[in-house]
Amino acid sequence: MNKLIITVLAKDRPGIIAKVTTDLFELGCNLENVNQMILQGQFAGFFIVEAPADQTPEAVEAVLKEKTNGNGLTIHVHQLDTPEAGSGDDAGDPGEIFLITTIGPDQKGLVARFSSIIAAHNGNIVNLKAVFKGGVDPNDNVMSYQVAVTKDMDAPAMFEALREKAKELNLDIRIQHKNIFDAINKI
Known part of the structure; x- marks a missing residue:
């Protein structure tokens, strides 16, 4: 190929x-x-x-x-780098997707801080959308991560670290499985 x-x-x-x-x-x-x-x-x-x-x-x-x-x-x-069949690179748990959304005032380093926590827990960010419009209106600053969480991760520890960081930075945070998000938001 x-x-x-x-x-x-x-x-x-x-x-x-x-x-x-x-x-x-x-x-x-x-x-x-x-x-x-x-x-x-x-x-x-x-x-x-x-x-x-x-x-x-x-x-x-x-x-x-x-x-x-x-x-x-x-x-x-x-x-495109693709794993060779049977190499082991294509094996393993791809993980379940969780949506992590923060809303609040813009600050330098928000993406760096949250993505570092996710990386430290071996979470894989598969999609990220960050919209920073500036100002003090909390609804104008939103970060939305889709994170693959595998069975071998300590997901509760990662989620707690993210909640602690959000509280420290005065941000609202929502964490939910993608399936729940999709079911709630189904039109």
């Missing part, structure tokens, strides 16, 4: 995804996964593709840059 991960950064505007995916299609790439977002007016896109066997990451990057020349896109292409 020749899987590549492609990152695209640019000032947001209509047509970025159309341009990049059309160029990838014309290169013979099969799009497998996409995640894109807009952060303060900046487009950030992540694409995982299966490229033809003869396409190197360098060749795909060169063609994409040539095709988008002058469009203000920053493009990087890398070989």
